[in-house]
Amino acid sequence: MADSVAVVILNYNGRNYLEKFLPIVIQNSIPHEVIVADNASTDDSIDFLKENYPDLRLVEISKNLGYAGGYNEALKKIKSDFYVLLNSDVETTPHWIDPVISLMKKNEKIVACQPKIKSFHHKDYFEYAGAAGGFIDYLGYPFCRGRIFSNLEQDQGQYDDSIPVFWATGACLFVKSQAFHELGGLDDKFFAHMEEIDFCWRAKNHGYQIYYCGESTVYHVGGGTLKAESPFKTYLNFRNNWLLLFKNLSIEEFKAIKKRRKRLDLLAAIQFMAKGKKANANAILKAHRDFKKMKDDYKSNPSNGLDHPEVFKKSIINQFFVKGKRIFSGLNM
Known part of the structure; x- marks a missing residue:
């Protein structure tokens, strides 16, 4: 079977x-089931679905639980061997599912995987959220093959391979259902942003593997829910990054980088102020305050969370801004 x-x-x-992408997803996903989980939308999403897709399974969630809580709630009600967590602003391509599932079935340790993520608006280029697989540096800054900070590479076939990565993007996340529930799903407290990195890091700390599959491609619009300049997005990114580190590093590893990370966050706040974005600067300060309140709900990882080959042992900030290394191949991972 x-x-x-x-x-x-x-x-x-x-x-x-x-309206734009669902017909394409359904067409390209046959014979697999497509389900929409609605996170208490206040627009006419539900009416649109019921009128135009009466046979499509719809899971209605009573309030907006964010990306993490919304998927946790929805997936409790869905029985399947594999889940594909797909953003609504993603255009799929023919045969996008089978190469990823085939790769995951070849290695029982692979519990999460992503396809190649390219830009919907600039289809020759990788897209910010995931590109060709996620990595992280020892200070907790995520980056991707094909995307370092805001620098996006053109796809010239340089990442057509399939390799282990540190994290797979939540924009299009393939995951084994058994492992998803075994690991406790996504962390509800994150609400949105970096919850997939946390999930992947926890999985790796449990001996599992995360992969990128270069044989499958999707196109992502990006920024569909929170725009890049949103102070709330700034808040979530900084708060959740601290939670990410505290949860997945040993206490010794966390203490070793804590002061340097604080200085870098302060520098980021000063830069926002210099650009006239006081709300974003204040969001960083609020993120630090709330992290201190929330960290007591967690225990640090008992083992060395940096002890993975996909962790970049140098500072990606230094490599990018000081040494001018703008693409992944220049990092010497």
Whole structure:
């Protein structure tokens, strides 16, 4: 019997994206099931789905639980061997599912995987959220093959391989359902942003592997829920990054980088102030305050969370801004 695959789109006020991309997702996902989980949208998403897709399974969530909580709630109700957590602003391509599932089935230790993520608006280029697989430096700054900070590479076939990575993007995250529930799913307290990195890091700390599959491609719009300049997005990114570190590093590793990370965050706040973005600067300070309140809910990782080959042992900030290394191949991972 073939393994079952459920493509689950978490929607929040994304009616326009559903109208644009859902028909393509359904067409390209046959024979697999496509499900929409609605995170208490206040637009006409649900009416649109019920009128135009009466046979599509719809999971309605009573309030907006964010990306993490929304998927946790929805996936409790979905029985499948594999889940595909797919953003509503993603355009799929023919045969996008099978290469990833085939790769994951070849190695029982692979519990999460992503395809190649390219830009919907600039289709020759990688897209910010995931590109060709995620990595992280020892200070906790995430980056990707094909994307370091805001620098996006053109896809010239340089990442057509399939390799282990540190994290797979939540924009299009393939995950084995058994492992998802075994590891406790996504962390609800993150709400949104970096919850997939936390999940992947926890999985790696438990001996599992995360992969990138270069044989599958999707196109991502990006920024569909929170724009890049949103102070709330700034807040979530900085707060969740501290939670990410505290949870997945040993206490010794966390203490070793704590002061340097504080200085770098202060520098980021000063830069926001210099650009006239006081709300974003204040968001960083609030993120630090809330991290201190929340960290007591967690225990640090008992082993060395940096002891993975996909962790960059240098500072990506120094490599990018000081040494001018703008693409992944120049990092000497």
